[in-house]
Amino acid sequence: MSESADRVVIFDTTLRDGEQSPGASMNLEQKLQVARALRDLGVDVIEAGFAAASPGDLEAIRAVGQQVEGPVIASLARCNKGDIDASWQALKDAPRRRCHVFLATSPIHRDFKLKMAKDEIIKRSIDGVKYARERFEDVEFSAEDSARTELEFLAEVVERAIEAGARTVNIPDTVGYALPVTYAETIRYLVKHVRGIDKAIISVHCHNDLGLAVANSLAGVMAGARQVECTINGIGERAGNASLEEVVMAFRTRHDVLAVKTGVKTERLYPTSRLVSQVTGLHVQRNKAIVGQNAFAHEAGIHQHGMLTHRETYEIMRPEEVGFAHSSLVLGKHSGRHALKDRLVALGYQLDESQIDKVFQDFKILADKKKDIYDADIEALVVHGQILGKGSVAWELEALSTTSGTGTLPCASVALRAAGGGRFQEVAAGDGPVDAVYRAIEKVTGVSVKLRDYQIASVSTGEDAQGEVTIEVEHPTGVYRGRALSTDIIEGSARAFLDVVNRIALKIGPPRESEARTEMGTP
Numbered sequence: 053m054s055e056s057a058d059r060v061v062i063f064d065t066t067l068r069d070g071e072q073s074p075g076a077s078m079n080l081e082q083k084l085q086v087a088r089a090l091r092d093l094g095v096d097v098i099e100a101g102f103a104a105a106s107p108g109d110l111e112a113i114r115a116v117g118q119q120v121e122g123p124v125i126a127s128l129a130r131c132n133k134g135d136i137d138a139s140w141q142a143l144k145d146a147p148r149r150r151c152h153v154f155l156a157t158s159p160i161h162r163d164f165k166l167k168m169a170k171d172e173i174i175k176r177s178i179d180g181v182k183y184a185r186e187r188f189e190d191v192e193f194s195a196e197d198s199a200r201t202e203l204e205f206l207a208e209v210v211e212r213a214i215e216a217g218a219r220t221v222n223i224p225d226t227v228g229y230a231l232p233v234t235y236a237e238t239i240r241y242l243v244k245h246v247r248g249i250d251k252a253i254i255s256v257h258c259h260n261d262l263g264l265a266v267a268n269s270l271a272g273v274m275a276g277a278r279q280v281e282c283t284i285n286g287i288g289e290r291a292g293n294a295s296l297e298e299v300v301m302a303f304r305t306r307h308d309v310l311a312v313k314t315g316v317k318t319e320r321l322y323p324t325s326r327l328v329s330q331v332t333g334l335h336v337q338r339n340k341a342i343v344g345q346n347a348f349a350h351e352a353g354i355h356q357h358g359m360l361t362h363r364e365t366y367e368i369m370r371p372e373e374v375g376f377a378h379s380s381l382v383l384g385k386h387s388g389r390h391a392l393k394d395r396l397v398a399l400g401y402q403l404d405e406s407q408i409d410k411v412f413q414d415f416k417i418l419a420d421k422k423k424d425i426y427d428a429d430i431e432a433l434v435v436h437g438q439i440l441g442k443g444s445v446a447w448e449l450e451a452l453s454t455t456s457g458t459g460t461l462p463c464a465s466v467a468l469r470a471a472g473g474g475r476f477q478e479v480a481a482g483d484g485p486v487d488a489v490y491r492a493i494e495k496v497t498g499v500s501v502k503l504r505d506y507q508i509a510s511v512s513t514g515e516d517a518q519g520e521v522t523i524e525v526e527h528p529t530g531v532y533r534g535r536a537l538s539t540d541i542i543e544g545s546a547r548a549f550l551d552v553v554n555r556i557a558l559k560i561g562p563p564r565e566s567e568a569r570t571e572m573g574t575p
């Protein structure tokens with residue numbers, strides 16, 4: 053851990069305070085998986101749990117302590133021998149370990165919860181830190197509910213904890229009550245009034261009950277704190293803790309003002325966020341800063357136009373910095389012509405201005421009805437007649453029959469009508485009836501593709517339920533998606549395939565006369 057004055061220690065408590073989010077409990081394997089990801093992310097301290105909470109938590113802390121090398125591994129403990137002994141049991145074989153003891157200091161906790169007078173709090177804190185120091189070199193003391201504690205008393209407790217051997221003194225805003233200005237005042241007060249404060253690192257631990265956890269943490273750092281306790285995705289008790297990714301990216305993006313650094317490899321933020329979300333089952337809201345699905349997505353036309361001219365008009369961070377693949381311009385009802393034109397070009401369409409105007413009009417009508425506009429929707433607007441005329445559908449399904457069953461080779465016979473006139477038919481065998489149909493269509497059209505994804509879903513109920521077939525294929529000219537609805541799943545599969553073939557035909561031009569196909573008489 054660097055000792056330089058501008059280095060902030062990142063103390064991750066996803067596995068302890070984060071796990072206190074209702075429903076987020078993790079088993080040993082899951083804790084190990086997250087701990088390894090936190091190590092790869094580059095955090096300095098991992099609080100792996102509360103050893104006295106349960107035998108399972110003790111074992112998980114032990115496993116993390118022994119198997120995850122690099123960061124300091126911490127266990128939380130109340131100021132009592134049992135909790136500290138449990139922490140020692142968990143961490144005695146860990147190469148880098150910390151015991152984190154805590155005791156509440158605020159009047160409301162003293163009077164109602166602990167029923168202890170001020171002098172008892174001081175004695176219990178000193179005893180706890182000293183007992184922990186008999187085993188652990190590295191002891192942190194937290195004055196729980198610091199933000200609602202009388203400043204003079206808080207300073208006294210902190211001073212005595214440092215004298216007793218605490219190397220880190222944590223000043224938690226346990227219930228998220230502080231404001232940036234008051235929290236900064238508290239930290240400044242301690243810096244000024246606690247004798248021996250320079251022997252310890254001041255730590256901040258902020259909860260998000262008023263949505264101020266990150267702002268308060270930053271204010272604390274600006275006032276002199278050099279450790280931030282935080283969690284991935286901001287998970288934690290009640291409204292959560294300060295979000296690690298937000299704190300770290302604020303330091304990085306506003307280094308001009310905050311002037312501190314961390315050891316976090318920011319490009320690991322997004323993958324770590326995804327992992328924690330999967331393991332805990334706690335979804336990340338779409339508009340969550342840094343790691344939400346919308347964090348680098350732009351829908352409004354004016355913003356999209358800005359992004360197309362210069363990314364920094366609407367982005368203060370690069371998505372790659374936090375492990376996102378790229379920014380996205382999402383097409384929707386607020387999008388403008390610039391973004392639509394850009395997408396059309398990306399999809400391979402060379403349309404003139406009047407054609408773009410027409411697509412734009414149709415696009416706005418569609419966007420009023422449909423929340424998400426996919427590339428396939430844009431392609432459908434262009435392909436299905438409105439822009440390039442009915443004749444742009446190169447192939448239409450005329451007839452289809454299949455045979456399949458146990459012990460027989462699945463076969464299909466497909467007849468298609470070509471846009472330029474003529475009815476063509478082919479038969480083919482395949483691994484199943486759908487595969488046979490696809491091979492027959494390939495033979496008729498001369499368009500050969502690699503199927504990447506095939507999905508069928510029921511879109512209604514009952515015996516006449518419609519099946520929606522969606523497919524994704526790879527062709528030398530690109531990746532295409534097709535979709536079709538039918539009560540007959542083989543027919544739906546054929547139509548989805550033709551949807552794709554027609555998109556490809558639009559790009560590569562109409563079928564050549566020389567292509568080998570069997571023309572049939574019109575019935």
Ligand SMILES: CC(=O)SCCNC(=O)CCNC(=O)[C@H](O)C(C)(C)COP(=O)(O)OP(=O)(O)OC[C@H]1O[C@@H](n2cnc3c(N)ncnc32)[C@H](O)[C@@H]1OP(=O)(O)O
Pocket residue numbers: 069072102104105106129130131132154155156165166196226289
């Ligand atoms: C702000 C925070 O996030 S603090 C961490 C909170 N996390 C947790 O509580 C999760 C793990 N906790 C647990 O599994 C259980 O609460 C245990 C095993 C630790 C304790 O369980 P129990 O012994 O049944 O006690 P219970 O939780 O009901 O009550 C807490 C007891 O600890 C005492 N206590 C609370 N904080 C402290 C402290 N920092 N130091 C010493 N004693 C404390 C309370 O006064 C109460 O004592 P009592 O039993 O003599 O009345």
Ligand SMILES: CC(C)C(=O)C(=O)O
Pocket residue numbers: 069128154194195196197222224225226227257259
């Ligand atoms: C134990 C301390 C650090 C805590 O979690 C809090 O006060 O919120």
